[in-house]
Amino acid sequence: MKKIILSLSALCMVAFTSCKEDATSKIKSENVSQAAERDAVAGDFPVLTFDKKEHDFGEIxxxxPVSTVFTYTNTGNAPLVITNIKSTCGCTVPQDWSKEPLAPGASSKFSVDFNGKGSPGSATSxxxxxxxxxxxGTETVKIKAFIKGGAGIPATSTAAVKSSTQPGHEGHNHD
Structure with missing residues (x-):
């Protein structure tokens, strides 16, 4: 056991003393400048800017079924890549977005379809x-609507129902 410890100690001593060159002498100045450039570019992110962050369908x-389009622009300094767009429930379907990188300054769009179903006389978001x-890593937009008519509530009486809805009541809300 003593021989093993003595051998390992000798090996460590040889390993630490064999590096006579100073590590800084091995650094090439061109590599330092390339690393600085790379790190500066790595801090540049695309910025997703929307024409609107919320769309109100009003009373439906x-x-x-209703649909809207959200237009967005890459206002950042790097190409924008959208990998997924999803909703909180199956009644809202985002679609038609580009999977290709969007250059800085360029714009694109996607549509959102909502099936329009909800509790009559309630707001949904x-x-x-x-x-x-x-x-x-993620950005959000919202759609909202006031569901009228159906299930015993005539469309003409939705104003009374809407005004009697308590503030903050979200009705058929899956968020």
Whole structure:
């Protein structure tokens, strides 16, 4: 056992003393400048800027499908790549976004379809999450609507129902 410890100690001593060259003498100045450039560019992220962060469909009849388009621009300094767009529930379907990188300054769009179903006489709000290579990693937009008519509530009486709805009541909300 003593021989093993003595051998390991001798090996460590040889390993530490054999490096007679100073480590800083091995650094090439061109590598330092390339690393600085790389690190500066690595801090540049695309920035996802929307024409609107929320779309209000207003009052819609229960079960009436509606659709809207969100336009976005890459206001950052690196190409934007959207990898996924999803909603909090199956009643809201985002689609038609480009999977190709979007250059800085360029714009694109995606659509969001909502099936229009909800509790009659209630407000509904849905969040759409965009996964991209932005600094935050995800961005969100919202759609909202007031569901009128259907299930015993005539469309003409929705104003009374809407005014009697308590503030903050979100009705058929899956968020």
């Amino acid at each position: 009849e229960n079960g009436t 849905k969040t759409v999450t965009i996964t991209a290579n932005t600094e935050a």
